[in-house]
Amino acid sequence: MLTMLTAAVLASLAPLQGETDTTIAVPAGASLSVNNFGGSIVVHAWAQNRVKIHAEHGSRGGMEASLAGNTLTLRAGSRHGSPSVVDFEITVPQDMALTLSGTYTEIEVDGVRGPISAETVDGSIDVRGGSGIITLHSVQGSVTLADATGRIEVNSINESIELSNISGQIKAETTNGNVSLWGIKSASVEATTINGDVEYEGTINDGGTYTFDSHNGDITVSVAEGANVTISVATANGDIDASFPLPFTGLREKHRYTFKLGTGSARMEAESFQGDINLRRPAEMHMRQKDKDKDKHRNHNQDREEP
Amino acid sequence: MNDQWTDRLSEYVDGELANSERTALEAHLATCAECRAIVADLRKVVARAKALEDRAPKVDLWSGIHARLTPGRRPGVTRPWRVSFSVPQLLAASIALILLSGSGAWLALKPRQSAVVTPRPDPEFAVLNVSTRRTDAAIADLQDVFDRNKSRLDTSTVRVVQQAFTTIDRAIAEARAALVADPGNAYLNLHLADTMRRKLELLRRVNAIAAAQS
Numbered sequence: 120m121l122t123m124l125t126a127a128v129l130a131s132l133a134p135l136q137g138e139t140d141t142t143i144a145v146p147a148g149a150s151l152s153v154n155n156f157g158g159s160i161v162v163h164a165w166a167q168n169r170v171k172i173h174a175e176h177g178s179r180g181g182m183e184a185s186l187a188g189n190t191l192t193l194r195a196g197s198r199h200g201s202p203s204v205v206d207f208e209i210t211v212p213q214d215m216a217l218t219l220s221g222t223y224t225e226i227e228v229d230g231v232r233g234p235i236s237a238e239t240v241d242g243s244i245d246v247r248g249g250s251g252i253i254t255l256h257s258v259q260g261s262v263t264l265a266d267a268t269g270r271i272e273v274n275s276i277n278e279s280i281e282l283s284n285i286s287g288q289i290k291a292e293t294t295n296g297n298v299s300l301w302g303i304k305s306a307s308v309e310a311t312t313i314n315g316d317v318e319y320e321g322t323i324n325d326g327g328t329y330t331f332d333s334h335n336g337d338i339t340v341s342v343a344e345g346a347n348v349t350i351s352v353a354t355a356n357g358d359i360d361a362s363f364p365l366p367f368t369g370l371r372e373k374h375r376y377t378f379k380l381g382t383g384s385a386r387m388e389a390e391s392f393q394g395d396i397n398l399r400r401p402a403e404m405h406m407r408q409k410d411k412d413k414d415k416h417r418n419h420n421q422d423r424e425e426p
Numbered sequence: 427m428n429d430q431w432t433d434r435l436s437e438y439v440d441g442e443l444a445n446s447e448r449t450a451l452e453a454h455l456a457t458c459a460e461c462r463a464i465v466a467d468l469r470k471v472v473a474r475a476k477a478l479e480d481r482a483p484k485v486d487l488w489s490g491i492h493a494r495l496t497p498g499r500r501p502g503v504t505r506p507w508r509v510s511f512s513v514p515q516l517l518a519a520s521i522a523l524i525l526l527s528g529s530g531a532w533l534a535l536k537p538r539q540s541a542v543v544t545p546r547p548d549p550e551f552a553v554l555n556v557s558t559r560r561t562d563a564a565i566a567d568l569q570d571v572f573d574r575n576k577s578r579l580d581t582s583t584v585r586v587v588q589q590a591f592t593t594i595d596r597a598i599a600e601a602r603a604a605l606v607a608d609p610g611n612a613y614l615n616l617h618l619a620d621t622m623r624r625k626l627e628l629l630r631r632v633n634a635i636a637a638a639q640s
Contacts, residue, residue, distance in 0.1 A: 222639070223580070240583055240635055258635065259586050276628065277586045294590040294628065313624065314593045328466060334597040334621065349459035353613040355604050374613045383459035386466055392600065392617055 139174040139182050145191055150233075151211055153193045155221035156202035164213040164230035164248070171210040176203055216251075225260070234269070243278070261296070279315065297336065301408070306385075312336060316394070320404045323348045325384040337394040340387070341404045347381035350398070353390040361398035431461055439468040561622050568629035575636040587632050594625045 145168055153160050158176075165171075170191055174182040180203025183196040195205040202222075211217070216233045219226050225242040228235060234251035237244050243260035246253070249267040254274075256262075261278035264271065268286045279296040282289065286304040291311070298310040303321025309330045310317050316336035323329065323346040331338045337357070342348065344363075352359050353375040359365075365378050389396045399407070431454050437443050438451050455462050569591075576584045601618040608614060 241580065258583060258632070276590050276631075292624075294624070295593050311624075313590075313597050313621070332620070334600070334617075335593075349463060351463075355614065355617075374608075374611060377463075379459050382457075383462075386459075386463055390613065390617070392597065392604075 137176055137178050137180075139176070140172065141184065142169050142171045143184065143186060143191060144169050145186065145212065145215075146189060147212075148214075149186075149189045149191060149212070150216035150218065151191050151193070151209070152218040153207060153209070153220070155195045155205055155207060155219075155224045157204035157221070157223040158195070158206045159225040159227070159242075160207045160219050160221060161209065162217060162219070162228045162231060163208075163210045164215075164232070165210050166213060168212050170212070170215075173208040175206040179203065180205060182207070235267075262293075280310075317391075318404075320401060320408075323385050323387065325382070327385040329385065329387040331387075331389045333391040333394055335393045336391060337397060338389045338391050339397040339399060339404070339407075340389055341401045342380065342398050343401050345381060346385070347383060348385040348387050349377065349379045349383035350387045350389065351375060351377045352396045352398075353388075354394065354396055355392045357391055357393060357395040359396045359398075362400060362403055363398070365398075431458075432464070435461060435464050436468060439465060558618070558622060561626070565622070565625055565629065568626065568633060571633050572629055572636065575633065578636045578639040579632075583635075587628075590628060591625070594621060594628065597621045598625065 147168060149168075151162075151170060153162075172182070172184065172193065174193075176182065176195070181196045182205055183192075183194045185192050193207065193209070195203050204223075211231065213231060214233045215231065217228065217231060217235045217237070219228070219235070219237040221239045221242065223241045224239045226237045226239055226244045226246075228237070228246040229248065231248050232250055234253060235246060235249040236252075236254045237246065238254075238256045239260060240257070241259045242257065243262070244255045244257050245263045246255060246267065247265045249264070249269065251269045252272075253264065253267055253269055254272045255264060256274045257278065258276045259278065260275065261280070262273050262275050263281045264273060264285065265283045266285075270288045271282070271285060271290065273280050273282065273289075273291045275293040275296055277295045278293065279299065280291045280293050281299045282291060282301070282303065284302040285300070288307040289300065289303065289305050290309045291298050291300065292309075293312045293315065295314045296312060297315040297317070298312050299318045300308065300310055301318070301320045303319065305321060306324040306327035308319065308321070308328075310319065311330070311332040313333070314335045315333060317331045317333050317338045319329070319331060319339070320341045323342060325347050329340075329348075331340060342350070342363075355374055359376065365376075366380070389398075431451055434443065434447070434451060438448065443451060455465065572587075576587075579587070598618065598621050601614060601621055605611065605614045605618060
């Protein structure tokens with residue numbers, strides 16, 4: 120049980136030309152909770168047991184900070200009761216656990232090594248780093264996570280999800296948007312969308328479980344040579360296409376096929392109602408990604424050249 | 427498929443096998459992907475069951491369901507029992523749990539219509555008839571709550587959520603239409619149940635967000 124060490128308002132409603140700057144010493148193992156309404160929360164990490172806060176806000180707004188026990192809490196404040204728009208830029212100890220929330224709030228985290236919880240209604244979430252339990256939820260914004268390890272749960276409603284260089288248990292879900300998983304090292308992956316594509320490039324560990332599901336989109340999954348996996352693919356109206364021979368040694372059901380590669384130790388389900396199921400070698404996935412990047416670069420240049 | 431072990435997988439998952447049997451079964455699992463798949467499904471069912479909220483049903487459903495799962499036995503006749511799922515029951519239970527976990531939905535298995543998804547090279551499907559009336563009702567209730575509270579949300583958020591509802595509703599309608607043509611298809615049944623669960627989860631989530639805005 121945490122001991123309530125101090126409970127002090129360290130900075131409140133102290134606008135100086137719409138800005139507040141303060142640095143707060145925190146005990147080792149402290150966590151940070153930030154609650155914003157509109158604006159942004161940007162978090163960086165450093166190797167000090169202090170939290171440095173820079174907040175930009177309107178002259179009628181401000182921020183409130185309190186340290187209770189091991190938790191430092193920052194809130195957007197207002198002198199007149201209505202929520203204010205605050206842009207937080209916060210530098211925290213590298214291992215600090217973060218709980219970040221907002222309504223019309225963009226959230227960005229870079230370089231933190233601890234657990235991260237981030238939730239916003241209208242805004243994107245972009246996180247690099249993190250370990251342990253990482254949960255990222257947005258309604259209207261995209262969610263991006265890179266270079267993290269642990270138990271990952273990522274959720275959006277109307278935008279895409281991109282995970283890269285992740286190790287650990289992964290659950291990613293959106294309704295309208297693609298789910299893209301690259302450079303994954305995991306024995307447990309679940310990636311689902313209703314209206315979008317699902318891409319997976321990563322390991323297939325012996326004994327692991329991998330679930331990829333869409334209603335309208337295509338599923339494209341990398342399967343390395345030598346993988347030991349039992350793959351079940353199902354589609355109601357799409358096609359199944361593999362760039363390597365499929366040994367149909369297992370089940371054959373209407374709309375569903377199961378086959379075993381190697382010892383079949385891992386289990387993979389790839390299902391799409393309307394879309395295609397594509398099984399590819401990792402090298403092909405990388406080529407495909409390169410082509411995509413080239414197209415993106417070309418489109419970007421065209422946009423810049425257009426008057 | 428090793429029939430010797432198929433009926434013991436539930437006991438294995440429940441940790442009820444003797445050491446020697448467990449060792450033998452684990453040796454079998456190392457070489458049998460189908461049994462491993464069933465074990466994984468059983469574990470999913472157990473995990474989902476553990477995640478369910480305790481909620482008393484409005485009526486006692488078990489006697490009816492039990493009678494239907496075990497033809498020839500009448501409701502009300504009790505004897506010592508242990509839970510042990512066959513593969514067909516597992517599929518039915520999976521669908522039920524998906525629906526129940528979202529809504530406390532009523533799963534009605536019509537007489538003589540149980541799921542038969544036997545993992546054999548040439549499987550036979552019987553009709554799996556899942557009534558989704560209660561789930562539909564739960565969705566309607568949550569939709570009603572959303573309609574009452576959506577004014578608390580920004581109009582652009584409401585528009586996005588409505589768009590997501592439309593996407594899911596279309597997916598549900600397409601899955602239902604496919605099931606009309608192929609009612610015994612296990613994939614389609616599970617896909618429909620899972621899509622409906624996602625509608626419920628989305629409604630719950632946006633209702634919670636709307637409530638938090640008050």
